[in-house]
Amino acid sequence: MPELPEVEALAGFLTERLTGRAIGWVLPVAVSVLNTYDPPLSALEGRTVSGVRRHGKFLDIATEGGPHLVFHLARAGWLQWKEKLPDTPPRPGKGPLALRVVLAEPDADTGFDLTEAGTKKSLAVYVVADPADVPGIARLGPDPLDPAFTLEAFTALLSGERRQIKGVLRDQRVIAGIGNAYSDEVLHVARMSPFKLAASLTEEDIARLYQAIGSTLGEAIERSRGIDVGKLKAEKKSGLRVHGRTGEPCPVCGDTVREVSFSDSSLQYCPTCQTGGKPLADRRLSRLLK
Incomplete structure (x- = not known):
């Protein structure tokens, strides 16, 4: 399971590659992966990424004037960055692919996949107006990297x-x-x-x-x-x-x-x-x- 150091590294990795670029579309491939319905995934389309943060073991992709795409990789989830995505959209099935994020033009070939191995599916994705709307984030204790953690x-x-x-x-x-x-x-x-x-x-x-x-x-x-x-x-x-x-x-x-x-x-x-x-x-x- 990715923990604080790995999620911190993922946040830094995504910050460099997403900030200032617009989201084209987001496709949930696994039915169980999306844990919220309002705002819809379509609310992310066309929005420019303003930053990426970590909350505990959650990753938070913020967009300018729009919602946050938040996800928790759980025990067997991972993120795969793709400089060249396949030309055809993924089809729902029994494979490890759970969700695909594709950037907007002129970067429409680029994006990332969220995958999850195994049969027990716990990877969770949320689209929220505020990260605190995610129950797992709302319950988090202090972060050990926070200066207030004395x-x-x-x-x-x-x-x-x-x-x-x-x-x-x-x-x-x-x-x-x-x-x-x-x-x-x-x-x-x-x-x-x-x-x-x-x-x-x-x-x-x-x-x-x-x-x-x-x-x-x-x-x-x-x-x-x-x-x-x-x-x-x-x-x-x-x-x-x-x-x-x-x-x-x-x-x-x-x-x-x-x-x-x-x-x-x-x-x-x-x-x-x-x-x-x-x-x-x-x-x-x-x-x-x-």
Whole structure:
């Protein structure tokens, strides 16, 4: 799933290629992709793009005097930029193509596709007068790149939290933009167990976690800056230290990276760096062994 660093890179990529250019037409290929009906997609036609912003993991294409085209790539969605689009319009079907945006003349051969792999379709597109009209954006917590996201503000967010810190970091209502992968990375940098209760964190723990959020996201953004969209996924994977690296050696201590599996996701961690050398209980695996 694209998270804050990749979506930030996509926003920069689209800003360079869309700002000042007009939208010709927008075609939803997958019926389920469009989540709004007023304003209609046709309200975007002929509008000049005034800018592209990121809201958490949402991308927001604003038009001059018109609506915003907002989308969330979900778990398996992606954006593919096309300097030369096919001459024939796409036909609805069972393929990965979900939506196509084509620029107006003199750039009518150029645009981008939103695609989604797999059978579970969660990619969501909205056409709204204001990005705050998108429920997911309205519920977002503070952005960790915002100057207002200070240590004091972060401490206040954790006040009263009784959940495991892994779940808190992934909750978009608490902090916008961090998902499963970067929460693993942040906790590894902070040398903290994903199962540690947020309410049990000391001032030193919170400060270490706050610094880990900034450094982990900052480094990932720098690695992604200027990279072509087609290479962003590979860049993200190559930069991860524990997430998705079950069975590999930890780059810090050399211990074996372990995994805890859930019904629809998993987390990775280093026992030596994060849990005092003790493996965490994998409840799903434990049930299989009974």
